[in-house]
Each structure stands twice: as C-alpha cells, then as structure tokens.
Amino acid sequence: MEIIENLNWAIIAPFFIIQLILLLVAIIDLVKIEKTNGPKWLWAIIILVVNIIGPILYFVIGRRNN
Amino acid sequence: MSQFVVLLKKELLESWRNFKWIWMPLTFILLGVMDPITQNYLPKILDTMGDLPEGAVIQLPVPSAEEVISMSLANIDMLGILILVLASMGIIAGERKSGVAAMILVKPVSHHYFVMSKWLSSLLLMWISLFLGLLASWYYTGLLFEFIPFSDFLLSFVLYGIWLSLVITITIFYNAFLKTPGLVGFISLATIIILNMVSGILTEWLAWSPARLMSYASQSLMQDGLPENTIASIVLTVLIMIVLLFTSVFIFRKKELAV
Amino acid sequence: MSIISVNGLRKSFNGLEIIKGIDFSLQEGNCIALLGPNGAGKTTTLRMLSGLMEPTTGTITFRNGTKGEDIRKYIGYLPQYPVFYDWMTGFEFLMYVGELGGLSKKKSKEKSLQLLELVGISEAKNRKVGKYSGGMKQRLGIAQAIIHDPLLLMLDEPVSALDPFGRREVLELLEKLKKQMTILFSTHILNDAEEVCDELLFLHNGQLVESGTLESLRNRHQKSKIDLEFKEKPEKYLNSITESGLISSMNVEGNKASITVVNLDEAKQTIFQHASTNNWPLTKFEISRLTLEDLFMEVVQK
Numbered sequence: 001m002e003i004i005e006n007l008n009w010a011i012i013a014p015f016f017i018i019q020l021i022l023l024l025v026a027i028i029d030l031v032k033i034e035k036t037n038g039p040k041w042l043w044a045i046i047i048l049v050v051n052i053i054g055p056i057l058y059f060v061i062g063r064r065n066n
Numbered sequence: 067m068s069q070f071v072v073l074l075k076k077e078l079l080e081s082w083r084n085f086k087w088i089w090m091p092l093t094f095i096l097l098g099v100m101d102p103i104t105q106n107y108l109p110k111i112l113d114t115m116g117d118l119p120e121g122a123v124i125q126l127p128v129p130s131a132e133e134v135i136s137m138s139l140a141n142i143d144m145l146g147i148l149i150l151v152l153a154s155m156g157i158i159a160g161e162r163k164s165g166v167a168a169m170i171l172v173k174p175v176s177h178h179y180f181v182m183s184k185w186l187s188s189l190l191l192m193w194i195s196l197f198l199g200l201l202a203s204w205y206y207t208g209l210l211f212e213f214i215p216f217s218d219f220l221l222s223f224v225l226y227g228i229w230l231s232l233v234i235t236i237t238i239f240y241n242a243f244l245k246t247p248g249l250v251g252f253i254s255l256a257t258i259i260i261l262n263m264v265s266g267i268l269t270e271w272l273a274w275s276p277a278r279l280m281s282y283a284s285q286s287l288m289q290d291g292l293p294e295n296t297i298a299s300i301v302l303t304v305l306i307m308i309v310l311l312f313t314s315v316f317i318f319r320k321k322e323l324a325v
Numbered sequence: 326m327s328i329i330s331v332n333g334l335r336k337s338f339n340g341l342e343i344i345k346g347i348d349f350s351l352q353e354g355n356c357i358a359l360l361g362p363n364g365a366g367k368t369t370t371l372r373m374l375s376g377l378m379e380p381t382t383g384t385i386t387f388r389n390g391t392k393g394e395d396i397r398k399y400i401g402y403l404p405q406y407p408v409f410y411d412w413m414t415g416f417e418f419l420m421y422v423g424e425l426g427g428l429s430k431k432k433s434k435e436k437s438l439q440l441l442e443l444v445g446i447s448e449a450k451n452r453k454v455g456k457y458s459g460g461m462k463q464r465l466g467i468a469q470a471i472i473h474d475p476l477l478l479m480l481d482e483p484v485s486a487l488d489p490f491g492r493r494e495v496l497e498l499l500e501k502l503k504k505q506m507t508i509l510f511s512t513h514i515l516n517d518a519e520e521v522c523d524e525l526l527f528l529h530n531g532q533l534v535e536s537g538t539l540e541s542l543r544n545r546h547q548k549s550k551i552d553l554e555f556k557e558k559p560e561k562y563l564n565s566i567t568e569s570g571l572i573s574s575m576n577v578e579g580n581k582a583s584i585t586v587v588n589l590d591e592a593k594q595t596i597f598q599h600a601s602t603n604n605w606p607l608t609k610f611e612i613s614r615l616t617l618e619d620l621f622m623e624v625v626q627k
Contacts, residue, residue, distance in 0.1 A: 022096075059085060166410060170422070171377070172377060
C-alpha cells in the first residue's frame with residue numbers, strides 16, 4: 001500500500017502542478033485585464049472552483065480580444 | 067516576404083500576450099496524461115474505494131500501451147478540436163468586427179500575407195501543443211505501462227497533426243467571410259462533426275476522407291507500416307487545405323471590410 | 326496636377342443607392358473638405374477612395390492611373406472611429422503599421438517616435454492602447470495615417486468627437502500637414518472646413534451638389550441682402566426700385582422688406598436716392614451677407 005502511494009505521488013504531481021499553473025495564469029490575467037465577456041467576479045469563481053476546465057474556459061471564452 | 071514576417075511576428079506576439087502559448091500546450095499536456103493515469107489507477111481506485119460485496123472481484127482488462135495512447139488521441143480529438151476551434155474562431159472575424167482589420171488593410175498589406183500569417187501562427191501553436199500533449203501521453207504510458215518505440219509515436223503524431231491542420235484551415239476559411247466569431251466557431255465545429263460522422267459511417271466509400279486520419283493515426287500504433295489508404299488521405303487533406311486557403315484569400319479580398 | 330479623380334461613382338447596398346453618381350478631381354497640394362449632413366454619403370465615399378470598398382460602378386483614378394499599382398501606399402486613412410490592438414502600446418502599433426507601410430524597422434522606429442512627439446502623446450507611448458482616452462486614440466490615429474508619408478491623407482470626421490481643445494489642436498495639426506500632403510477630410514461642420522481648407526465638396530443625399538474653391542463658392546453664393554424697415558406698408562415705395570433691375574429677389578413682410586441684390590454698391594446708391602427724393606419713412610437700413618453657412622443650410626433643407 002505504501003509503495004503504491006509513493007509511486008502515485010511522483011506521477012500525479014506534475015498533473016496538479018500544471019493545473020496550478022493554469023489557475024495562477026488565469027487569475028493573474030483576470031486581475032490585469034480590463035474587461036471580460038460577462039462579469040469578472042463570475043469568472044473568478046469559475047476559475048477557482050471548476051477544476052481544470054475553469055481556467056481553460058476563461059481563456060477560451062472569458063477573455064475579450066479587442 | 068519581409069511584410070509576411072512582420073505580420074507573423076505580430077500574431078505570435080499577440081498569442082504570447084494573451085497567454086495562448088501557455089494555456090494551449092498545458093491543456094494538451096493535461097489531455098495527454100489524463101488517460102494513462104486513469105487507465106492505470108482506475109482498477110486500483112475501484113478496488114480500494116468501491117464498497118463492493120464481499121468476495122466480488124473486478125476483472126478489468128489491462129489495456130496495452132498502444133491502446134492507452136489511442137485513448138489520448140481520442141480524448142484530444144474531442145476536447146482538443148473544441149479548444150482549437152474556439153481559440154481561433156475570432157482570429158480574423160474578431161478583427162473585422164472591431165474594425166481594426168480596416169485600419170490595417172488600408173495600408174499596402176497583401177491579403178495573402180494577412181490570411182497566411184494568421185493561418186501559420188495558429189498552425190505553429192497547434193503542432194507544438196499537440197506534440198507536447200502526445201509526448202506526455204507517450205511518456206506517462208511508458209512509465210505506467212510500457213514504452214512503445216518513439217518512431218511509432220512520431221508517426222501517429224504527424225498523421226494526427228495533419229488532420230488538426232485541416233481543422234484550423236476550416237476555421238480560418240469561415241473566418242474569411244463571416245464577421246461574428248461565435249458563428250465561425252459554430253459552423254466550423256458543425257462542418258468538422260459532419261465530416262467526422264459521415265466518414266465514420268461510410269468507412270469504405272470515404273477511405274480517403276481527411277477525417278479518417280484520426281483512426282489511421284491510432285491504427286498505425288497497432289501495426290507495422292502505414293494503414294491502407296493513409297497516403298491517399300494525406301494527399302487529399304493537403305489538397306483541400308490548399309484549396310481552402312486560396313479560396314479564403316480570394317473571398318477575403320472581395321469582401322468589403324468596412325461594412 | 327490632379328492626385329485623384331472620380332468618375333460616375335455609384336454605390337448601392339442591397340439595392341439602395343447611397344452614392345448616386347459623383348464626379349470630381351482633387352488637385353495635388355490642396356486641402357479639400359468633404360462637407361455634408363449626416364447620412365450624405367461622406368464615409369462611403371472616403372471608403373471607396375481608400376480602397377476599402379469597391380464602387381458599384383464608376384472609376385477612381387489615382388494620378389495617372391498606372392494599372393495594377395497598389396495605390397494604398399500613397400494613401401493615409403483615418404476612419405471616424407479608429408480602432409487599434411488594445412494589447413499593443415501606442416509605440417508598438419505605430420512601429421507595426423510603419424513596417425507594414427514599407428518602412429525598414431529602423432526607419433519605422435525613428436518615424437514612430439517623431440510622430441508620437443508631433444501629435445503630442447509621447448509620454449503615453451509605452452502605455453497599452455486599451456488605456457488611451459478618446460482624444461489620444463484620435464491622435465494616434467492621425468499618426469498611423471501619415472507614418473508612411475502618404476501623398477493623400479483622408480480623414481473621416483477627424484474632429485467631430487473631440488472637445489473644443491482637442492478640436493483646435495487637430496485643426497492646427499492639419500494646418501501643418503497641409504504643407505506636406507494633399508488632405509481630404511469629411512465634416513458636417515462648415516467652420517472647420519473653412520478654417521483649414523481651400524476647397525469644398527458639398528455632398529447631399531449621395532450627390533455632389535456644389536463644389537469649388539472657397540473663393541469661387543463665396544463669389545457665387547455670397548449674395549448681399551439689404552433689410553429695410555418702414556413706418557408703414559412699404560409696397561408703394563418699393564415699386565419704384567423694382568424696375569431698376571438691380572434686385573434679384575424681394576421679400577416683404579409687414580413693414581419689413583428684405584431685398585437680395587446683384588450689385589451691392591449700385592443698389593445702395595439707388596435706394597438712398599429714392600429714399601431721399603421720395604422721402605421714405607425709413608426706420609432701418611441694414612446690409613447683411615448670405616454666407617456659405619446659409620448655402621449649406623439651404624442645401625440641407627432642400
């Protein structure tokens with residue numbers, strides 16, 4: 001059981017790190033950006049609460065380009 | 067030519083500033099590692115966490131490494147395409163809608179270069195993201211199952227990349243004459259889904275269809291050499307891309323930007 | 326030499342004709358105002374001249390009209406609402422547009438800095454355009470329009486959206502630029518046109534109703550008007566001067582008479598003569614001018 005847990009961690013860690021980076025970049029961008037499609041606070045919630053999909057959704061449709 | 071470089075640089079800078087170069091590769095990597103991880107741990111998780119009746123034994127067939135990588139391909143084929151289309155649906159349409167395209171195109175800018183720079187920058191981003199995503203899938207599959215030859219991985223990557231290149235070209239094509247990014251996204255996805263469905267049903271008839279490249283990419287993992295009809299399918303895909311690109315430039319030039 | 330000439334220009338949208346056949350040619354080095362009320366077709370005309378729109382019929386010839394030449398490199402254009410890439414800085418945008426206009430990287434950089442100075446936004450050059458105010462965007466718009474040293478600069482309502490200060494500054498800028506290039510700008514405000522331009526084109530309902538140099542238009546339309554006021558009904562007095570042939574039109578209302586005359590000096594003398602010999606019960610004698618403003622109003626109200 002312990003062996004499995006050790007292995008588990010080393011392999012799954014990058015998965016969580018990537019998620020974390022996505023989340024951080026999305027939040028930093030959200031703070032800096034002037035306007036989003038829809039209210040900003042809503043996007044903040046989506047990014048923070050919805051795992052993985054949240055930040056990606058924000059980048060794909062939340063950001064207003066031009 | 068130097069004007070093309072200026073336009074391309076602008077596109078790359080833009081996708082860097084709006085973080086596309088960060089989130090797109092990362093998303094593809096996530097899509098790539100998802101299947102190896104779940105396929106490896108799913109039985110164990112079910113084993114330890116599921117409250118199964120005493121004595122019940124779960125018998126899940128252990129997939130082969132090739133099968134796991136094709137699952138990643140299938141995963142990317144759904145979500146990856148959705149993301150690619152949504153990320154490039156406004157690349158020209160958005161600029162026309164906002165009016166900035168008119169500011170640029172009153173300058174002596176070649177319409178060819180304008181469209182091509184957007185096409186190429188989207189393509190670059192896609193190929194790199196796809197490479198990283200599939201590489202992650204290959205590596206994780208190797209760790210958790212077994213390593214398959216790198217050349218096999220490369221082959222299926224290239225085959226699948228060609229299909230995604232067409233996906234991007236289709237999106238650029240609709241961008242050239244529609245002004246609403248949302249509409250571009252919708253019609254592009256509809257086109258791709260229909261193409262996929264029809265090719266999936268009429269496999270015999272449409273063996274050359276570009277949409278078959280996805281299954282050729284995963285078949286190539288299971289067997290030696292290229293699956294039948296792969297070359298024909300590649301040639302057809304490239305031809306369609308060229309035709310679409312030329313038509314987009316033609317329509318784009320005819321279309322009145324300012325209206 | 327004419328820099329651009331337009332022949333039988335027509336434009337329809339969905340069967341509705343917006344531009345109904347206009348002809349004109351612009352002389353190199355002039356500053357020309359395209360004048361007309363909102364909806365006259367000014368923007369459509371400018372868009373066709375800049376190559377953003379194709380005329381339905383008619384031709385636009387640039388200079389001697391070399392076939393197949395890209396005329397966009399000779400043209401600078403500022404739309405009514407200039408739009409930029411919000412994620413670029415003002416300096417980056419100018420650099421970009423300069424390079425697209427055919428300047429080398431070095432040249433474009435030089436020119437950008439110089440223009441930022443000229444239009445007065447160099448302190449904001451490293452700020453994102455998304456954070457610019459409306460007036461700053463208008464200035465950046467002018468800078469981007471002239472970065473490739475065009476021969477013809479076209480501006481669509483360049484001052485309409487500005488406050489009086491901004492308006493003043495932009496007009497002064499145009500005054501400066503006038504020495505370097507031909508300028509065509511649209512406006513619905515006659516004052517702006519009179520201030521910087523030497524030539525006017527009046528557009529109304531898609532037709533060119535009047536055009537010419539300021540001077541010639543004044544001579545043609547600036548009629549003199551004499552307003553008279555009497556103690557009683559004036560008809561019986563005025564009969565004597567209507568026969569003189571000096572009067573082009575007369576309008577009597579109550580005790581007042583408004584007389585448009587052909588030759589002011591002669592008319593004045595005749596009226597004075599008649600007034601003193603016949604002992605007119607005059608209470609008021611006033612000379613006024615029909616200005617271009619009146620002409621403009623006349624055209625618009627027709």
